[in-house]
Amino acid sequence: MNGNAPPVLDGEPEVKAQTEPEKHARATLDDQLPENMEDLVTDEKSFGIRMIDTVEGRSKASLLINKMYAWRGYAGTHKLTDDPNRITLTASNQGEVVGTLTLGLDSPIGIMADEIFKEEVDAFRAQGARVCEITKLAFDSGGSKEQMASLFHLSLIYARDLHNCTHIFIEVNPRHRRFYERMLGFKRLGDLKSNPRVNAPAYLLVVDLKWATEQIKKFGGKGMAVANTERSFFPLFYSPREERGIINRLKNIQ
Template identity: 55%
Template sequence: MFDTVTTESVSLGSIADNGEDAYSSSIVDVTINESVFGIRAADVDEQRSSASMLISKMYAWRGYGGNHQIGNDPNRITLTASNKDGGVIGTLSLNLDSEVGLLADQVFRDHIDPYRAQGKVCELIKLAFDPSVKSKAVLASLFHVAFIYARDLHKCSDIFIEVNPRHRRFYEVMLDFQVECASRPNPRVDAPAVLLRGHIARGTQRIAEVAGKGDHAVGDRSLFPYFFSLREEAGIIARLKRIG
């Protein structure tokens, strides 16, 4: 799915004030082979529309139905990865538990409720990534910033995701997700879905072990070596806390 990234450097970008252009408002910039990608929160209609277009394109290509538009939901954080021209090449959303619950409750509530009773849960939804951009580092950056939002800003203990059974191994190998419930029909996308769970404590451990090592993490096939280093992670956490 991804080519090996053999030469890369990661630099922390600036969080822009309102009024600056979309590209300069990135949470963090990822520089790979002289190409710069900005990771940002899609908090204006134009950014959400661009993310929605990418999701619709990639989901249609896979034959998934349903409504893939991203709205202005106070319990949802949508992140995008954009190139230097502002084109969205990747997106995912973190859906926080609330009185309306999670989208996964529609099919898997019986498996989510026990974790909800013990801590705060959330889910990853609406992941789409342009297949022409074969970079583990950019994809890992999206997941890492979502993880920071879940763990450090919203104190979640578990992250769920519904995936098509044929994509299960990607999340197991790349992000240490575990199967929580076997395949069930998912009417939102008119396709089967497996419920996977990621434990925040386990993710924190993996980040401490290998984050920032990239290709030097010999034998580790996951995305965790391409997560930000602990020093870079601390800088991102501080920035996000400053902006609330």
């Protein structure tokens, strides 16, 4: 990672993420959000990254997704719906949603990646993996690298600690594949294919959550200086101690 804003990110398979040059050493998010959405507070950071479970919350996240997709010229209208197998997280500044992603859990109807990458995903299921995916990732210019890292970390916690997943998949545009590989440890699976949901090419990537957990233990909470040196997002994740507190809090409110 260099001193510039992070590259455009992808979600399904690509979502624009514009970020400004960093102004703060750590992320802080606005508290002015619906009362039924839980804030998580640690000793080091207070953040308003929430699990969305209201029509209003899903509408705000959908607006951001469609704005970012349209900016990149991708096809389709993308609307979040109330689905027990999909967990949507958002980050907000001054009451405005600046980032969102959805964690899709495996179910009898599968995950969205099965539409074009079923063979690759089934190979993991056959080995006993519990799979999930990140989709509908969007980040606007009001966010920061730390907020982006917090979204990824919270999705990992929901996947690993609340739903016992072992691997996370993501579909990405070819020009952003190396970002996910370098910064978050994703690995490419299979060949480039066309994703009909956005009429764009996509690679399927996967990250092993056991490996990601080791990176959090090693680098979590060490901050931007280490992130710049290691060229990784993991130093911008919460520290192992903070992570334990977040896990306990989430399990208590389930």
